[in-house]
Amino acid sequence: DAGITQSPRHKVTETGTPVTLRCHQTENHRYMYWYRQDPGHGLRLIHYSYGVKDTDKGEVSDGYSVSRSKTEDFLLTLESATSSQTSVYFCAIRDGLAKSHTDTQYFGPGTRLTVL
Amino acid sequence: GQNIDQPTEMTATEGAIVQINCTYQTSGFNGLFWYQQHAGEAPTFLSYNVLDGLEEKGRFSSFLSRSKGYSYLLLKELQMKDSASYLCARKDSGAGSYQLTFGKGTKLSVIP
Numbered sequence: 001d002a003g004i005t006q007s008p009r010h011k012v013t014e015t016g017t018p019v020t021l022r023c024h025q026t027e028n029h030r031y032m033y034w035y036r037q038d039p040g041h042g043l044r045l046i047h048y049s050y051g052v053k054d055t056d057k058g059e060v061s062d063g064y065s066v067s068r069s070k071t072e073d074f075l076l077t078l079e080s081a082t083s084s085q086t087s088v089y090f091c092a093i094r095d096g097l098a099k100s101h102t103d104t105q106y107f108g109p110g111t112r113l114t115v116l
Numbered sequence: 117g118q119n120i121d122q123p124t125e126m127t128a129t130e131g132a133i134v135q136i137n138c139t140y141q142t143s144g145f146n147g148l149f150w151y152q153q154h155a156g157e158a159p160t161f162l163s164y165n166v167l168d169g170l171e172e173k174g175r176f177s178s179f180l181s182r183s184k185g186y187s188y189l190l191l192k193e194l195q196m197k198d199s200a201s202y203l204c205a206r207k208d209s210g211a212g213s214y215q216l217t218f219g220k221g222t223k224l225s226v227i228p
Contacts, residue, residue, distance in 0.1 A: 031214055040220065041220065042203065042218045042219060042220035042221050043159070043203065043205075043218040044218075045215060045216075045217075048214070048215065050214065058215070090158060090159070094214065103207065103213070103214070104149065104161050104164060105149075105161075105216055106161065107158040107159050107160070108158060109157075109158050110157075110158050
């Protein structure tokens with residue numbers, strides 16, 4: 001258990017509304033990630049963070065922004081939600097501890113977002 | 117690109133052995149992960165291969181051939197609870213080492 005929680009777990013919203021998803025971790029990991037998962041596409045990276053206030057874009061970043069003001073929290077914002085952003089969103093942390101040479105990513109439980 | 121290919125679906129019988137293949141482009145490659153994902157749940161880590169050869173963990177084994185751009189996940193003594201999607205993901209070297217690129221996943225159905 002990598003101590004990752006996501007909130008909310010489910011959300012239904014309307015097109016054009018802003019939405020913020022929260023990822024919270026308790027183990028002081030430096031790297032955090034946001035993915036979306038859609039049928040036929042697999043997991044795709046939206047944004048990631050390599051420290052407080054340090055973020056970068058992933059493969060599918062258009063329409064999304066992120067913020068990381070504290071080590072433990074990584075927020076994903078959809079400024080104006082669209083139906084194409086209906087998806088399951090997973091947060092992940094990278095286990096970069098010295099004892100681990102693999103830099104394995106561990107995932108939170110996911111948020112199911114529906115945009116009507 | 118960093119295309120990763122794996123079969124979309126597979127079916128196997130309880131108690132049998134199944135091999136799930138994953139191929140990838142070798143340029144920039146560092147290592148390969150396998151994850152298991154049950155329906156409606158998050159992916160969970162199964163294995164990581166960085167050297168050529170077979171790594172065994174109980175009923176699950178993972179193989180890597182770096183020169184051929186090929187990996188497989190071998191599941192022995194299949195159980196109904198092994199019905200899940202299996203995701204392979206590559207880790208690149210250098211500047212790309214902090215990211216993983218995932219295949220689309222293989223949905224395995226275990227039948228009685």
